[in-house]
Amino acid sequence: MTESIAQAEATSSPLPDPTGGRPVTPTRRTLRPLGLGEVRVTGGFWGRRQRVNGDATLQHCRHWMDHLGWTTNFTDPAGPGSAQRRGREFSDSEVYKMLEAMAWETGRSTEFAQRWNSHIDELTAAIANAQAPDGYVNTAFGGHGRRPRYTDLNFGHELYCTGHLIQAAVARARTYGPDPLLDVARRAADHVCATFGPHGIQSVGGHPEIEPALVELARLTGEQRYLDQAALFVERRGHRRLPEHEAGWPYFQDDIPVRHANVLRGHAVRALYLSCGAVDTAVETGDTELLEAVAAQYERTLARRTYITGGMGSHHAGESFGDDFVLPADRAYSETCAGVASMMLAWRLLLATGEPRYADAIERVLYNVIATSVADDGTSFFYANTLHQRVPTEPVAPDKESLRFGGGSRAPWFEVSCCLPNVARTLASLGGYLVTADAEGVQLHQYTDAEVRTRLDDGRPVGLQVRTDYPETGTIVIRVTETGDGPWSLTLRVPEWVSGAVLSGAVGRRSVEPGTVVVRRAFTVGEELRLELPMSPRWTFPDPRIDAVRGCVAVERGPLVLCAESTDQDGAPDAVDLDSLRIDTGVRPRDAASGATVSGRFQPPAGDGLPYYPSQPPRGEAHPQSIRLVPYYRWARRGPSTMRVWLPKDD
Amino acid sequence: MTESIAQAEATSSPLPDPTGGRPVTPTRRTLRPLGLGEVRVTGGFWGRRQRVNGDATLQHCRHWMDHLGWTTNFTDPAGPGSAQRRGREFSDSEVYKMLEAMAWETGRSTEFAQRWNSHIDELTAAIANAQAPDGYVNTAFGGHGRRPRYTDLNFGHELYCTGHLIQAAVARARTYGPDPLLDVARRAADHVCATFGPHGIQSVGGHPEIEPALVELARLTGEQRYLDQAALFVERRGHRRLPEHEAGWPYFQDDIPVRHANVLRGHAVRALYLSCGAVDTAVETGDTELLEAVAAQYERTLARRTYITGGMGSHHAGESFGDDFVLPADRAYSETCAGVASMMLAWRLLLATGEPRYADAIERVLYNVIATSVADDGTSFFYANTLHQRVPTEPVAPDKESLRFGGGSRAPWFEVSCCLPNVARTLASLGGYLVTADAEGVQLHQYTDAEVRTRLDDGRPVGLQVRTDYPETGTIVIRVTETGDGPWSLTLRVPEWVSGAVLSGAVGRRSVEPGTVVVRRAFTVGEELRLELPMSPRWTFPDPRIDAVRGCVAVERGPLVLCAESTDQDGAPDAVDLDSLRIDTGVRPRDAASGATVSGRFQPPAGDGLPYYPSQPPRGEAHPQSIRLVPYYRWARRGPSTMRVWLPKDD
Known part of the structure; x- marks a missing residue:
């Protein structure tokens, strides 16, 4: 059903691509994403957060997952099916998200690389130990004393967990190189293809995630079957193949085929992950209709179902989108994970289309959902991000696993603790969401202190240094540190909210309007561009x-x-x-x-x-x-x- | 801990008190409630609804409960613990609520009495068959293959079910006389007292209901121990004796002792049923502090947590009250059962205090929640009563058990179908919520076509006929059909919303203000009072x-x-x-x-x-x-x- 993906990044090298560390690597795209090997956040607003994340937050995640037994579920000495298993049915996925964060972290910084490499090796061995001979790996299902495999497609989260396992392995391969975690993930993916393929179980996972994961694995390995399986999952959805449940089919996005829907609905994170997978399969298969359908759904969702913060999903009940314009500030749910997922989708659409409004959407959610969720010390967080707190909430004790998602105070951990490892993998890979390149030059989408080193499509080197205390002020200085001969284009996003922005540099000084501004010239090393974004409150x-x-x-x-x-x-x-x-x-x-x-x-x-x-x-x-x-x-x-x-x- | 309740209605007569059929019979009170034997709704707005309820709705309930196996759970031929049991863990309670409705119905009308009497006898035999020798009766817990008794106090609903069994038996006794259902209920209540008494399980039922039920059983039988047990449950609550749960202790009202709380919170129906039980125990034990605490909580709830319709509970998540002034019209939850429960509480407070504002609260919820919930033909209903529907909802097929509570169209049945039998028992007993008496005379609280025959405390007979097409117009004509010699007082509620009301009759014509108007005189048979309530929209x-x-x-x-x-x-x-x-x-x-x-x-x-x-x-x-x-x-x-x-x- 799809063209070959063999031209993907497929590598048999034991070392990663030095330009690698990219969360998403579409083979068909308008913009080429730069990876952690090309973009280094050096300080400022996000640099501070990355440091806290790479040290305290990852340490905190590891501590809690050990403490609660989520990691040791993989190595339970009592063997599979013992009553010892702890945590909710999706706790494996938190371990995988933490692994993914650790993998990006080793690609982002050298400071903590050694520490997290040893964690990755240890956890990989544990997961490999828990993997069945046929590739299936899940500590909550299968085996003696557990519920049989795939008996709760709505809420069992098995394919969801496998998806996060694959994403962790992909991150590892893209920052370190193929290693045993990739072998585990490939065996798990092969099992999924065998079990849910054209002649297998004719259904989908209640919580999407396997879809984008399989596409990334296809991109990494060049294996067409992973892409085919992802496309099959996307196409199967929307035909009420999941069992009827009181949550309703829209909750699972199983009410309307992806290509026929006109807005995101139901459980926000599920809807957004599914959309990511749909964009991924659409761009790899050249399915323009599907790509345009998802883009239109996202546009309508931004226009009618998104908080001013960029947060999505207004209802506590069902963690779901409301109808159009149902955006209560009181008890806004705006789950942190939905913010992460919205950023993932916007990034995919930005790469596919080059439209700067997707970078605007990323900015909004980064500063107002993701930055909001985590405490300064990186060890407590919001699961839901209300926009209105009527009654002060007492702080949660630092050793307390919170059972409630209501806002008011950040909690160190939740019984359902998806959000913190999700933010952790996002912050660790943030360098991969800032800059792109194309045949004409380089595009800066987000502004933070950073160093960029890449090559244009024609092979000419480009180096940039970005200095700014954005968003404290709106002054962004971009210095050219390396350039080949001849003209190329430097494109800067001018945020949708700005009025009176000014760009100055060797070419003079001029007003710029929201959208993008393109400077095309033969740059010289050492020259500077200065973008001034007026920051008056409005x-x-x-x-x-x-x-x-x-x-x-x-x-x-x-x-x-x-x-x-x-x-x-x-x-x-x-x-x-x-x-x-x-x-x-x-x-x-x-x-x-x-x-x-x-x-x-x-x-x-x-x-x-x-x-x-x-x-x-x-x-x-x-x-x-x-x-x-x-x-x-x-x-x-x-x-x-x-x-x-x-x-x-x-x- | 309490004074004797031996002066209650305790009757050993096989025939009910001809003045009986009262849902609540406080021994200490300001106003004495008149029962179904004294107040007959003869037509109008509520008469029409009572007829539909007594015929179609009860038939519909019986059909669905048979169809879904909720009735046959009691007589499962495969024996206790068979995998045949159907329905949610609280489905027994729906059978009991239906039984209660049937019991009130036999007391309300002669038309369908024979039909429902035979249903009552048949279901009573089934329930008696399922009762354990020690009095415990529940088809979801206990016995082989079921979960052990009282292992899920938060959500098991065992005491809740027993409460509804008792209420059904009390209604039966008050309309028909003591019968085998009362024996079943007493054994069940004795089991509760033995199991949860001072030396028993030191906890409470997650969903209150046993509390008001035990008080009514004490009132009916004169047995002090039932009252003591109810008081014990009320006092135990608020000390976090229920297991910690992600819903949080406020959900169960187990966060703050009843007498120390200042507003209703958590699950609305739970909060309101508990409040009913607290008022009941307070008035029987002379616990003025407790009575005043609950009254203050209800006042504050009316002032800050109640929809304009009288509906309570704004959140779908947790079916719970919001914080003060969190009353979204969009997806207002306003569960029908919470409306019923609010009416039950307001009625208790009206009897205890005589304050007409409680009758105002009943009126608001009757016309705007209870009348809203049920379809014209009595066979579909709203579970939640939104105040704002943005998108039309397709009707639910008449043979479809709905899994969702969202508004938009009434459904014939729900997986959780508490609301329809709850409304059914309320409509069948509505005559018992309209009129009271005291030493001075008679008070009319709600206006509908009705005939009233009672005796004043001094034994003088009083008969009244009320004619009105209220609320279509605001003209209410009250004709005296029977009266003893000498003066007595007829008190009419003047609704809080009215402006320019006029009372006319033998004593002339005068303006009256919201609150009550009292006409004290030596009435003569045939004389009429006319209350004109201007109904201009406002x-x-x-x-x-x-x-x-x-x-x-x-x-x-x-x-x-x-x-x-x-x-x-x-x-x-x-x-x-x-x-x-x-x-x-x-x-x-x-x-x-x-x-x-x-x-x-x-x-x-x-x-x-x-x-x-x-x-x-x-x-x-x-x-x-x-x-x-x-x-x-x-x-x-x-x-x-x-x-x-x-x-x-x-x-």
Whole structure:
């Protein structure tokens, strides 16, 4: 059903491609992604987070997974099927995501490479030990005393786990080279192809993930059958082949074939992972119809089902998308993993189309979901990212496995702890999401301190050094550190939110508009380009169809959504009732150390009878005051607090 | 721990008290409830619904419970523990609720009494057959091949089921007289007392219900130990004695002792049933502190956590209350059972305190939740009662057991089908929620065609006939059909929403204010009182702290919340986008056949990019038009539609 993928990166070399370390390597694309071997984040906003991630977060993940037995499930001395198995049915996948993060980490930095290499070797041996002779590997199903294989396709997560195993092995191969983990993953993938192939089980995994994983494995190995199996899974979906369940087929995206749907729906992470797999198969097979269908679904989802933060999935029930414009700030679910998944999808669409709006979507979710989720020390996190906290939440003890997903305070670990290892693999591989190249030159999509070294398609070397304290300020300086002769193009994304951006350099100084700006010339080593993005805080008004935030405004500053947190307001903590805040939009927001201030009043609440009145409820006296706003990602870092992103307007 | 309850209705007579048929019979109270033997609904809004309920709905329940095996679980020929058991772990309770409804029905009407008496006898024999020698009866737990008794206190629902068994037996005894069902229930209750008594299992049932049931059984039988056990369950709660669960202790109300809480929280039905049991034990034991605590919790819940419809519980996740003022109209959960439970609690507080605001609360939930839930033919129903339907939902096939609770179309049955038998028992016993008496006279709390015959505390007979087409109009005529000599008081509730009410009769004509109006005189047979409640449609504005409906108004007409349904608007169904509707509140709503019209415009939607704008989004041309509103309870009766209760104001 597909053309050959034999032209992929297939390598039999024991050493990785020095330009490698790319999360996604489409063979057909508009833009060629640069890998960790070509883009090194050297500091700044993301550099700090990468360091914490590569040390404390990975250590924390390993500690908890050992502590809870998720790693030792693979080596349970009591043997398969013992009652000793611990963790939820998908706990294997967390080990794999951690492995993937460790693999990217060894490709990103030399500092911790030795430490994580030994972890990878040890865990690989454990997983290999648990693998059945036919390639199946899962500690929750199969074998004596366990539920039989594939008896719970809706929620068993077996194919999902296998997908994450494959992704870990692919990351390992792309940063270190083929190793025993890749052998395990290939055997597991071969088992999947044998079991779910054209003549096998005529169904799909309830939680997608195997699909993009199989495509990456096909790209890595050049094996067509993995791509064929991924395409088969994508095509099978949407025909109600999964057993009926009270969650409903839309929850599993099994209600409508992928190519016929017009918006993402159901469980947000499932929908987004499936979309990633669909884009991957579409680009490899030249299936333009499928690619355009997924792109249109994502566009509509961005336009109607996405929070201002870039977060997706508004409902706690079913961790699912709501109907169009159902985006409550209260108890916004906005699962961290859905943020990661949205970034994965946007990146694939950016590579496929070259459209800068996908890089805008990545920026939004990076600064406002992914940066929000993890604590400064990297050892606690949000699973759900609410946009409105009405009641302060007590912190979770550092040794406490949290059972609840509600927001308010970051927890060190959850019974379902997908998000932290998911963020960890994203941060470790972040260098692979920043820069691309094509026949004309190089494109910078995200701005952080970084060093870029690559070759153009014609072989000419290019080196760039990016220096910026973005998003604290909007000044980005790009220095050419290496260049071949003759002209090539340096393309810079100009974010969708900006107004009054200016580009200056050897070619002079000029205004640039949102989208991209292309500088094509024969660059010289040492020359600098300077992009100035004005960062004044600005009002943002919601579409009137979003009922939940009618009559409210938000304030953004550069790529950052701001919020009012009780901690920052004048008055005793108990006296600051953010839900009685009314903002005067007649006074422009004023810049203030990486945040803003606005004018507003705390209106005393209305009566205490039924909250419904025959006329506009009475309003008490209130004096205007200055309200401090801070970046949303910073909230809940200074003890229990209340918080609002959307601020009611004074009327 | 409690005073004697021996003065209760305890009867050894094989025939019921002719004044009986009361759902609740507090021995200490401000108002004495009149029973089905004293209040007969003869027609009108509720008379029609009672007839459908007593015939079609009960038949429908019996059919489905047989069809799904919930009744035959009790007589499974394969014996206890066979794999044949069907239904969820709480399916026994549905059989009991149906039995309770049948019992009230035999007390309400003679028309179907014979039919339901035979069902009751048959089901009673089946249940008795399944009862263990020690009194335990549950088809999901205990016995060979089943989970052991009381091994899942959080979700096993064993005590909950026993509570509903007891309530069914109490209803049977109060309408027919003590019979074998009462023997079964007493043995079950004795088992509970033995197992969970002071020296028994030191915990509670995850889903309250046993508490009010035991108090009613104590009232019926005069057995102190049932009351003591109920009080013990109430006191034990709130000390985290239930196992930790991801739902969290607040879900089970096991986070804070009942007497120390200040608002209802967690699973709404659980919270409300527990509150009923707490009021019941408080009034029987003279525990004023506990009574006042629950009353204050309910007041605060009404003021901050209750929909305009009287519905409670805003979240699908956990079927739970939200924080204060978290009342999204979109996907409002507002479970039908929570409406029933709120009415049960309000009735108890009304009897305890005499405060008419509790009758107001009952009216609101009766007309806007309970009347909404059931289809006209009584054979399909809403489990959840959303206040905003954005996308039309296809009808559920009449032979289809629905797995989903989302709104949009009533379903004939659900995998979890608590709501229909719960409404059935409520409608069958509705006559017992309308009228009370005290030393001064008689109080009418709800208005529907009815005949009342009772005796005052001093023995004088009183007869009243109520005629009204309320809530179609607001004219209520009360004719005295029987009276003893000398003065007594007739008290009429004047609803909280009314303005300009007038009372006229032999004593002249006068304006009356919301609350109650008392007519004290020596009535004569044949004289009439006429209460006129103006029913003009009116605006209702929400408390500004309810984010979800900021900038919106609702329209109410008498006790009815109105809504805009797409079906009623001019234009093709596909062209009517209620979410783009903007209402002109400068033009008063106009009366229209049991509904209203308002002026509004359908504003074309804003753009289709990101739904966030740097300035107020552009608005297209739109012409004012008349928007038809119908009672909310009528919505979704004419095919798939969209609907809004809260209408955005034009600004």
